[in-house]
Amino acid sequence: MAGNSDPLSPRAKLAVTAGKAVAAASRAAGRGSGSVIGGRVALKLDPDLLARLAQHLDVILVSATNGKTTTTRLIAEALRAAGPVVSNALGANMPAGITSALAGGSDSRFAVIEVDEKYLSGVARDTDPKCIALLNLSRDQLDRAAETRMMAEHWREGLAGSKAVVVANADDPLVVWAASSSPNVVWVAAGQMWKDDAWSCPSCGGVMQRPGDDWFCGECGFRRPTPSWALSGDHVLDPHGSAWPIHLQLPGRANKANAASSAAVAAVFGVPPQVALERMYQVQAVAGRYDVVQFMQRDLRLLLAKNPAGWLETFSLIDPPPTPVILSVNARGADGTDTSWLWDVDYTRLTGHPIFVLGDRKLDLAVRLEVANQHFQVCESLDQAVQMAPPGRIEVIANYTAFQDLRRRVGN
Amino acid sequence: MSDNSLRLVWIYPDLLSTYGDQGNALVVERRARQRGLDVARLDVRSDQAIPTSGDIYLIGGGEDRPQRLAAERLRRDGGLHRAVGNGAIVFSVCAGYQILGHEFINDLGQREPGLGLLDVVSTRGEGERCVGDVLGDIDPGLGLPPLTGFENHQGITRLGPTARPLANVQLGKGNGTGDGTEGAYNDTVFGTYMHGPVLARNPLIADHLLKLALDVNALPPIDDRWYEALRSERITAAQQPA
Numbered sequence: 001m002a003g004n005s006d007p008l009s010p011r012a013k014l015a016v017t018a019g020k021a022v023a024a025a026s027r028a029a030g031r032g033s034g035s036v037i038g039g040r041v042a043l044k045l046d047p048d049l050l051a052r053l054a055q056h057l058d059v060i061l062v063s064a065t066n067g068k069t070t071t072t073r074l075i076a077e078a079l080r081a082a083g084p085v086v087s088n089a090l091g092a093n094m095p096a097g098i099t100s101a102l103a104g105g106s107d108s109r110f111a112v113i114e115v116d117e118k119y120l121s122g123v124a125r126d127t128d129p130k131c132i133a134l135l136n137l138s139r140d141q142l143d144r145a146a147e148t149r150m151m152a153e154h155w156r157e158g159l160a161g162s163k164a165v166v167v168a169n170a171d172d173p174l175v176v177w178a179a180s181s182s183p184n185v186v187w188v189a190a191g192q193m194w195k196d197d198a199w200s201c202p203s204c205g206g207v208m209q210r211p212g213d214d215w216f217c218g219e220c221g222f223r224r225p226t227p228s229w230a231l232s233g234d235h236v237l238d239p240h241g242s243a244w245p246i247h248l249q250l251p252g253r254a255n256k257a258n259a260a261s262s263a264a265v266a267a268v269f270g271v272p273p274q275v276a277l278e279r280m281y282q283v284q285a286v287a288g289r290y291d292v293v294q295f296m297q298r299d300l301r302l303l304l305a306k307n308p309a310g311w312l313e314t315f316s317l318i319d320p321p322p323t324p325v326i327l328s329v330n331a332r333g334a335d336g337t338d339t340s341w342l343w344d345v346d347y348t349r350l351t352g353h354p355i356f357v358l359g360d361r362k363l364d365l366a367v368r369l370e371v372a373n374q375h376f377q378v379c380e381s382l383d384q385a386v387q388m389a390p391p392g393r394i395e396v397i398a399n400y401t402a403f404q405d406l407r408r409r410v411g412n
Numbered sequence: 413m414s415d416n417s418l419r420l421v422w423i424y425p426d427l428l429s430t431y432g433d434q435g436n437a438l439v440v441e442r443r444a445r446q447r448g449l450d451v452a453r454l455d456v457r458s459d460q461a462i463p464t465s466g467d468i469y470l471i472g473g474g475e476d477r478p479q480r481l482a483a484e485r486l487r488r489d490g491g492l493h494r495a496v497g498n499g500a501i502v503f504s505v506c507a508g509y510q511i512l513g514h515e516f517i518n519d520l521g522q523r524e525p526g527l528g529l530l531d532v533v534s535t536r537g538e539g540e541r542c543v544g545d546v547l548g549d550i551d552p553g554l555g556l557p558p559l560t561g562f563e564n565h566q567g568i569t570r571l572g573p574t575a576r577p578l579a580n581v582q583l584g585k586g587n588g589t590g591d592g593t594e595g596a597y598n599d600t601v602f603g604t605y606m607h608g609p610v611l612a613r614n615p616l617i618a619d620h621l622l623k624l625a626l627d628v629n630a631l632p633p634i635d636d637r638w639y640e641a642l643r644s645e646r647i648t649a650a651q652q653p654a
Contacts, residue, residue: 142431143543143564147475199426199457205481207426207459218459337544338562340607343435363642367612370638371435371442378638 009052040096050095053102054127057086057111060265061127061164063120063155064135066310067258068093070250070286071135072114074262077283078276082269083109091287094119095126110269117151121158131268132159133167133261135190137174138197138309139344141336148197152178167264169257170227173215177202177222188264189213189230190257193316194309196344231260236273238263244273247281250290252317288407292393295410296386299393300326302412304403306335308344314397321352324389326382328359328402335400339364347372353395356385359402382409417450418625421466423492423508424458427482431564433472433505435609440468440618446634447622458482462491467625468501471508473565473607476519479507483524486511496529501624502601503617505610506565509595509603510534513569529601531572537588541566545650546584546606548594551576554620559594560613560646561606569605571596578604583650600624613646615639 046052060079062072069091076087086105088098093114102111115123117137124132134155139148155178159166168179170187174197179185191213198215199208206219216223228239235243236259246259259280266276285291289304305314318325331337339361347369355376357365362378369376379385386394398406422429422437441451456462458481462469469492474482486492496502502512510516513532518524526534541564548559559579568588571577578595579586586594586605595604602621604610611618619631 139430149475200478205477207457338564340432340562340609343432343438343609363638363645366638367642371438
């Protein structure tokens with residue numbers, strides 16, 4: 001067991017150094033930040049490295065289907081009020097990427113870590129977190145991921161007996177089911193527009209009743225817990241009932257919800273909501289998301305939406321008609337290869353917007369929009385779509401690899 | 413068809429609407445409206461009674477526990493049997509397809525009785541899930557162009573003497589029996605493993621359901637150019653090695 005002044009064993013140090021060298025080589029070769037490949041090499045040399053790197057840090061884990069990258073940034077920014085923070089801010093959220101991020105944080109007090117949903121239980125076991133933030137769970141990449149309800153079950157088993165304070169969204173029944181095996185939960189009424197994965201009670205299978213903002217199972221009594229924090233319009237209500245204004249550069253209801261959850265996490269570490277929320281204003285575009293870029297003398301706002309719940313939140317934040325909208329969808333490995341989810345998105349919400357579609361799966365979008373009785377144009381490229389779009393700022397909504405393609409094209 | 417509107421029933425969206433299969437209801441509704449029909453779409457949750465006066469009933473795919481719950485509630489309700497007895501058309505996908513058969517394996521690993529509306533029996537495969545694009549030839553009795561879809565299941569479905577295979581696959585697993593069959597149908601009840609959703613990929617199957625419900629031999633043509641473009645892209649993609 002290493003002493004406090006030097007928590008890493010010689011083997012762990014060697015692993016960190018080797019990982020950094022590989023990451024640097026990967027960067028030099030122009031293959032991204034190198035954090036994942038570096039972490040993979042380091043974990044191979046020392047499989048317990050993640051646990052060892054975490055042991056001198058106050059670890060906060062953040063997981064969800066949507067909003068985890070942004071929320072990780074918001075929490076990191078808030079906690080910097082209390083001490084130095086290390087974070088996997090670029091969204092490398094599986095064990096290798098997390099290991100790599102922590103290897104760079106030897107002088108930090110806090111580690112704020114975004115975790116892929118599938119890895120949450122394992123990373124929670126390895127890193128002994130002080131706090132775990134659970135934002136939402138909904139259908140995503142069903143061709144390769146576990147069923148959504150099974151994911152909630154997996155979280156629930158992984159979190160049972162955890163010593164962490166779990167900060168969880170009281171408005172998402174699947175999240176409540178996952179969190180309620182934990183002895184210490186802070187419930188946040190963060191809202192959840194998408195409801196179609198939680199009509200069936202996760203506890204007994206009964207039909208969920210949803211009067212207003214409340215929800216409960218008519219059969220077994222599983223119901224929405226009383227929240228101690230809440231998002232209320234543009235304010236966060238703290239457990240004392242004080243309302244704190246949210247000022248963000250990021251748009252949309254979902255980001256206000258992320259801010260409310262982040263304020264609750266910050267409070268676990270003694271950072272008052274006012275301080276936390278003020279610091280969150282610093283967070284700008286996260287990995288290009290929400291960025292407004294100039295392209296062909298036009299303003300384009302880049303919006304990432306990967307699944308039905310994400311598209312629903314995104315439609316609620318775009319400028320009203322006649323603002324032009326460009327939609328781009330791919331179905332490569334990282335997106336999920338099944339495009340059926342497009343049919344769970346309500347495209348009638350785009351009525352009145354001129355719509356331009358592109359991406360590898362533009363024809364799936366075309367049929368989807370035809371059936372939704374929308375007017376649209378199918379384009380071969382972003383350039384063509386921008387050329388055809390009527391005046392005004394253009395909202396560009398894309399799924400994962402389509403978003404990366406767009407960023408490359410606009411030089412962002 | 414009762415009065416002047418087509419009654420389209422979407423069964424149990426709270427349990428069986430996981431893989432975009434509500435798109436099948438959207439496609440049937442849209443194509444009926446484009447032919448000038450009034451459409452009344454009824455989404456029936458699993459705590460509500462299944463209406464018996466519908467013209468077309470659609471059931472989608474879902475996760476394992478919801479599938480068992482749906483089968484229990486549909487058996488208890490009995491409405492779908494009465495509707496089929498009244499001549500209604502039923503089109504089912506994946507978990508819904510298995511429910512319409514005599515039995516399937518539920519989430520507890522037990523044999524669960526289905527509704528017996530299709531002469532099929534489903535079990536669960538031992539190997540990997542069947543996931544990916546599918547291409548097949550639809551049964552010649554239906555006179556329809558090739559089947560394209562996306563499968564994501566672990567089921568094996570065997571057909572009895574009164575069910576015909578909906579298609580024979582060229583690419584993909586289909587019923588998982590190794591004999592190349594995919595889906596099943598009789599005079600009025602259809603089942604398939606295809607998502608996509610399958611009626612967006614195969615709009616002429618949607619038209620076939622409409623013709624059966626309306627008891628007509630032909631429908632006015634509509635502009636299918638985007639469906640055609642999508643079909644030809646997906647058929648080409650399925651034929652290319654991964």
